[in-house]
Amino acid sequence: MKDERDEAGFVKDIRKQSVDFPGWYQDVVRKAELADYSPVRGCMVMRPLGYGLWERIQRALDDLFKQTGVENWYFPALIPLSFLEKEQEHVEGFEPEFAMVTRGGGKELEEPLVLRPTSETMIASVLRNYIHSYRDLPVLTNQWNNVFRWELRTRLFLRTMEFLWQEGHTFHETAEEAEAQVLEKLECYRVIAEDWCAIPVFKGRKSETEKFAGAQYSMAIEGIMRDGKALQMGTSHFFGQNFSRAYDLTFTGRTNELQHPYSTSWGMSTRMVGSIVMAHGDDSGLQLPPRIAPIQLVIVPIFRSDAERAQIEAALAPVLRSLATIRVRADWRQERPGYKFNEWELKGVPLRLEIGPRDLAKGEASLVRRLDRVREPVKLGELERAVPAMLESIQTAMLTRALEFRKAHTVRLSSLEEMVRHFESSTGFVITPWCQDAACELTVKDRTTATTRVILDEPAQGSCAVCGRPATATVVWAKAY
RNA sequence: CGGGGCGUAGCGUAGCCUGGUUCAACGCGCGUGCUUUGGGAGCACGAGAUCGCGGGUUCAAAUCCCGCCGCCCCGACCA
Known part of the structure; x- marks a missing residue:
């Protein structure tokens, strides 16, 4: 960790x-x-x-x-x-x-x-x-x-x-x-x-x-x-x-x-x-979902001499061919590896492949996920299978994480006082029964700055959280952009 | 469009209150060279700023005054 x-x-x-x-x-x-x-x-x-x-x-x-x-x-x-x-x-x-x-x-x-x-x-x-x-x-x-x-x-x-x-x-x-x-x-x-x-x-x-x-x-x-x-x-x-x-x-x-x-x-x-x-995004910058990332895999070669560079280039050639369906960028710039790691993390590239003399000696490369920086050695011959699989799992993990975040930031409330108290100290979605009267929206907006976002496709139950009259809708409230 | 804040080198800032030979500086970045290269390298040399713009005050303005422009934050309006 x-x-x-x-x-x-x-x-x-x-x-x-x-x-x-x-x-x-x-x-x-x-x-x-x-x-x-x-x-x-x-x-x-x-x-x-x-x-x-x-x-x-x-x-x-x-x-x-x-x-x-x-x-x-x-x-x-x-x-x-x-x-x-x-x-x-x-x-x-x-x-x-x-x-x-x-x-x-x-x-x-x-x-x-x-x-x-x-x-x-x-x-x-x-x-x-x-x-x-x-x-x-x-x-x-x-x-x-x-x-x-x-x-x-x-x-x-x-x-x-x-x-x-x-x-x-x-x-x-x-x-x-x-x-x-x-x-x-x-x-x-x-x-x-x-x-x-x-x-x-x-x-x-x-x-x-x-x-x-x-x-x-x-x-x-x-x-x-x-x-x-x-x-x-x-x-x-x-x-x-x-x-x-x-x-x-x-x-x-x-x-x-x-x-x-x-x-x-x-x-x-x-x-x-x-x-x-x-x-x-997080404190290190962007995190891009693999399906829409312009670059899905960035390759950071690590070498000291021209001879080492040539070895890595030779080892990568078949790998690049095998990853033809992936959007790959190899970063051969004259910068130190650490600099590149940070830059590509800031830019949100979901998966990074590091390959240097130590990996090469074992016929491997290291894959690092932007999501959690988990590093995993993979045999060069298995990259063709491993990279698409990891991109897929990152896509899934990102949606799951976002879903959990939303779940943790969504509450169901039933009174105006609860809503006021909630929005005083936090944000997120608040779901309540609502009578659909604009006056209630105005009241909530005045007291919390939150507005209705969408009326959900689910039956109305109970009474309006704001005015107490019979609810005709289930509505999502939030402070909005 | 209202309230607040900020504009000094590409970026981030110090200097401003208490005008003047440390007032044009520092860090990052940039260029060249050498050494480096597995989590943002080191040293040396170098380039780069009409101090947002325009007026004014003054012997003298980055510094004080007025106006304008731009950006950020908070509101009101919106994909």
């Missing part, structure tokens, strides 16, 4: 997670070279490691979407202001966040163009041309893009003025079909969060106050970070016919009458990268 001194010896570059979580987060993101600030206020530069994580998430999610019949489109980033003004409720929610282009070609534009905060309006306007009959439905669109929101307070990955995401928009003949779509995509997000990023999530419906402006209802997945705060990691919205009406989107139904299609939208953003940092 590692003791305090060992731990301290491993860290020099980052603040302690337990002492200053926001400071730790910022240090990790920058020192692990995930991202950095940019010359533009509120906008970040994603560096290869951070973007690599996003690419992994993107690929996995895109595959899932395509399995459900979704097709990728691309729509313009500039949206005429009038488009956004058509939908009252929606624009009220977003207006303060618009970034607008008012000049072009050296003169004032007749109509300002908004840098898309989301593309509902653009897509509805465009699809009006393609949807005429129930035979044209459903239309399942998705686009991978950047969006802009004029944020007041930004944090790398978690909230920036420009961010990358996917936004899916679908149009259906019936409400049932659209609602099934909402659930299906929420499930895709759960798979990405839990199976790929090893972050367990609560899935459920958002309260009226927490839902997306303009949606009939919103659903979300919520994960817990190492500081006990909740993070929304993906949302899926049911619009009913709201948008179709606002944008005059109609089709001729089976009985020859004009109808408005039901629509949905759903999104997951680069915020996911931040969630990986905050859900798995």
Whole structure:
């Protein structure tokens, strides 16, 4: 086991997670070279490691979407202001966040163009041309893009003025079909969060106050970070016919009458990268789940002379061939091994292979897990089998650890006083019965700063923890990002 | 956008209160050379700062005053 001194010896570059979580987060993101600030206020530069994580998430999610019949489109980033003004409720929610282009070609534009905060309006306007009959439905669109929101307070990955995401928009003949779509995509997000990023999530419906402006209802997945705060990691919205009406989107139904299609939208953003940092990282830095780690195995050769180096290179050649399915990086830089160990741990590479003269003499290499620094000698010939197996076990162990953390930070309570007392001294999830009255949410927020995260798909029991009236839902509360 | 804090070399800081020949310094990092290499190496030499920006006070400003910009933390709003 590692003791305090060992731990301290491993860290020099980052603040302690337990002492200053926001400071730790910022240090990790920058020192692990995930991202950095940019010359533009509120906008970040994603560096290869951070973007690599996003690419992994993107690929996995895109595959899932395509399995459900979704097709990728691309729509313009500039949206005429009038488009956004058509939908009252929606624009009220977003207006303060618009970034607008008012000049072009050296003169004032007749109509300002908004840098898309989301593309509902653009897509509805465009699809009006393609949807005429129930035979044209459903239309399942998705686009991978950047969006802009004029944020007041930004944090790398978690909230920036420009961010990358996917936004899916679908149009259906019936409400049932659209609602099934909402659930299906929420499930895709759960798979990405839990199976790929090893972050367990609560899935459920958002309260009226927490839902997306303009949606009939919103659903979300919520994960817990190492500081006990909740993070929304993906949302899926049911619009009913709201948008179709606002944008005059109609089709001729089976009985020859004009109808408005039901629509949905759903999104997951680069915020996911931040969630990986905050859900798995420790005082030594990042810990990346193997399935999405851009580098799964880093090889640190140890040698003194050119002759030793040549021997190791020769021994590694067949090993590298046998690990062709693994994302491997061999670190031959002229740095000392200890330096490399620390650097790759900071960068969260899940598995490290050390190989030097001592290992070579025994025909072995040492495998060290980032998870717990457990070191294990493995015969060179067995690496082909051992490395994938260890990566798999690390993936599982990370999800298990995260699940246990969540379990330890989730309590069921039944009164406001208990909630106030709980949130005074700790964070985490609190589950209670709730009457679904917004006044109760306000009371809790005023007294604890916690808000409702999601309403669970489980029967309501007993009375509302806040007001005592009969409960109509079981809800998860937390202090949230 | 309100409250608090901070801007000095790539990074982290000292100096500021008590203006002035230790005021431009220290550690890390960077470059070169030699020795090293199984948990962040050592020595030597070297490069690198218009002290956030703009005004003002003064014989003299990193230091005092005003304004602006940026960043961080806490709130209100949000993927």
